Amino acid sequence: MQELKIEHLVKRYPGRDQVVAVNHVNVDVQAGEMLVLLGPSGCGKTTLLRCVAGLEDAQEGRIVLEGQPVFDSATGLNQPTHLRDIGMVFQNYSLWPHMTVQRNVEYPLRARGSPDRAKRAREVLEVVQCGHLADRYPAMLSGGQQQRIALARALAPRPKVMLLDEPLSNLDALLRVELRTHLRAIHRELGFTGIYVTHDQLEAFNLGTRVAVMNAGRIEQLDSASTVYERPATDYVARFLGIRNVLELRSEGGGWSSGAGRLEGDLGLFERHKGSLQLFLRPQALRLHVPGAPIAQVGHLSLAGGHIVESLYSGSEVDTVLRVGDVTLYASNPVGSGQFKPGDPVTVSFESRSALLYVDGKLAPQ
Ligand SMILES: Nc1ncnc2c1ncn2[C@@H]1O[C@H](COP(=O)(O)OP(=O)(O)OP(=O)(O)O)[C@@H](O)[C@H]1O
Ligand SMILES: [Mg+2]
Helix, strand or coil, rough: EEEEEEEEEHHHHCCCCCCCEEEEEEEEEEECCCCEEEECCCCHHHHHHHHHHHCCCCCCCEEEECCCEEECCCCCEEHHHHHHHHHCCCCCCCCCCCCCCCHHHHHHHHHHHCCCHHHHHHHHHHHHHHHCCCCCCCCCCHHHHHHHHHHHHHHHCCCCEEEEEEECCCCHHHHHHHHHHHHHHHHHCCEEEEEEEEECCCHHHCCCEEEEEEEEEEEEEEECCHHHHHCCCCCHHHHHCCEEEEEEEEECCEEEEECCCEEEEEEHHHHEEEEEEEECCCCHHHHCCCCCCCCCCEEEEEEEEEEEEEEEECCCEEEEEEEECCCEEEEECCCCCCCCCCCCEEEECCCCCCCCEEEEECCCCC
């Protein structure tokens, strides 16, 4: 069942350099799903959430909540926020400072006149493991506790849809991991439908039933977390995920070359392709060899004539920066997989199936 449907949504901010913050976005969020919006600063994540909440008026499109339109530019329908049955949690906890935790969580229930609000507030405080804090005031709580209370307050009226805008980004790294795990468990237990905004890919992969990667107001890819990670649909997504090794390829003398020289080995990957080709490689995919050492041919590619720039020990792995021709590459290999010093000559190889090939910016089919 679709809990939330966003159709052709457009939100422009007027001004001299008019910004199209949300640019023809179409998304269906299924009941019980946690859809994560992932993207860099300014790509329109918050604006999209605010449009769904009714805190921002879009210029075009339609928003449908459980089969009922709440916004429709064609008919002029624009239901106010308090009628939309949506719970919201933002980066800043925005609890009422003069109310106890219990009263904060009861607040949205009081506004609806729920008779069992005290009981419901206690229940939901237990869910976020803060039952013991009910009588405290927000100023007497840690950031992580305040964010749990904000979550409890949003969950208390059992909204159809929860909107969460970077709710963990004000917390320190350790607490973020803890609360992320807890949020995952709460989502599994309560099964609410949610949209969760973040620019942190680990958070997106941990929490997302599906992940939508946004670019300048558009959704660039919408897939399961594992598909986004393993098969980034465009070079933009690959770059956003931090895949740092990029070879811009050109066809030359029956083979393929880049700023890192000529690719040797099994060129089957490139058959059928022409146009502008880019090869993206994760650091873990690169293997380093002493020049002249044997390299597997079938299904492998290699680049010769490189040298080591820096070798950084990081505990379980050695991160190596190397230079091949005009290109800087980054390799990450288990400790003990070869000893190289800065200045050493090196040949790099990789399995062609570990390479991501983009033709005119789009991932080539495997
Ligand atoms: N009230 C506003 N008036 C004009 N432009 C705005 C307004 N709010 C946002 N924008 C612009 O709209 C675009 C999208 O902003 P938005 O806040 O949705 O981005 P975001 O993806 O949430 O970024 P961040 O990760 O930094 O929170 C940006 O270019 C921003 O400058
Ligand atoms: Mg934002």
